[in-house]
Amino acid sequence: MLTIPVRRALALTAVAAAATTMTTLAAGSPAYAASSEVYVVHGIPATPVDVYVDGKITLQGFQPGQVAGPLTLPEGTYDIDITKPGEPVSSAILSAQDAAVPGGTNISIVAHLDTDDKPKITPFVNDVSAVPAGKARLVVRHTAAAPAVDVRASGTPVISGLTNPNEAELEVDAGTIDADVVLAGTSTVAIPATELNLAEGSVTVVYAIGSAQAKTLAVVAQVLTGSYTAPEGVDAGDAGLAADRPALGWALAASLGSLLLILGVMKLRAARR
């Protein structure tokens, strides 16, 4: 059997090797990005709940329409259980066993209704990659007991045929839009216009929640910041009035040098005569 120091050394080597591999594989994302930011979104109408993560109570009296987070969770798998307020985890009304939380991601776990009005849990990975300067990212998630829908911005369809439990995203100029939701391919409004202030460099996630049949369709919004990008640069002059002029100095020196040289040559010639 190996002695303990050797084992430790081996382990350390393995960790170092793994870390190196991680860095190589996950190029572009931080090497230490083993934890993830996790949000919980409540999209089931009229049902306050408690939320358990791996059997530990995490949210108490969590209300429909609310967004909780971020929780920083190490990469791994988690059991998520949702109970009626105050009830034990053993009588969960909704459970997701071994929900995978990959490392270095930003995730929203949504409790919502499926198209048959039954509660379910759907995790979404949030696209928090860089948003170009001046823009905002809008993500729309269909998590309502409703048929396929279109999303319109100020009357113009921007997302078509979105179905439960899917998402669509687009980058728009930062600013305010009036967004409404209509039944796909129609102008029948399912969710009336909502004013959305899309801050520059932010990611705004909008969930359609509730049930069409029960007339409880509504919108829940979640805003993620920190994806902004600096502008490309600053071009602030085209006259050259403030230019450094090393070229001029050298040119003067060169001219002066040539002049001296010519004068010298002339003098030499004169002396030889």
Place this chain on the structure above:
Amino acid sequence: MSGTIDAPQDRLGARRRARVRSAALLTAGAALIATAATTAPQQQVGTAAPPASGVIASTPTRDVRIHNGAPPARHTSVPPVAVRIPALDLAAPVDPVGVDAATGQVAIPDDVRRVGWYEHGPGWDSTTGAIVLAGHVDSATQGAGALFGLRRAKVGTVVELTAANGSVRSFRIAAVEQLPKSRLAWQEYFTRDGRLRLTLITCGGPFNPNTRRYRDNIVVTALAD
């Protein structure tokens, strides 16, 4: 009643997922080895084995932030309306500006006597990050610009930033940099986090008469007094 769980709506490609998976396996493996090595000499009494993934979950806290899910309200910061550097005899009105859609650069005011404030970043009332002002050094048609004298700024010089209500915030220059445009990493100069600062940007350095462009940017960073 038990719910179902869908695969994450992952935008990563399959290859990336495979990479993540192999990375996860490696980490898990390494963590398991590490756990084995460090716990081996100790007598484990009544301790649960680590989860199969090899990653021990942190205890989730109960004081998780809760948001009401309402659509985001419009956030407006206080725009600066004037900038002054008394020691350089420099004073200019300030206009909010955004990004030039064609170039992706800061859309500085056409009038060279006016300076642009990058309205997407921190404002006059911000407590963190960089309040960014960008203005002309000169123009072929209008002559010297508002920030013509900026290249002569010295560390320690006071910069005053005025809001519409007349309130003045005072900053002191901490750095004067001349940086080649081709290699400038702008992200840190436009940060929205960290210690509050005022960043003034114009052009400088050698001028190329063919492209009619300066090679460098002059970047002055001033910290709140």
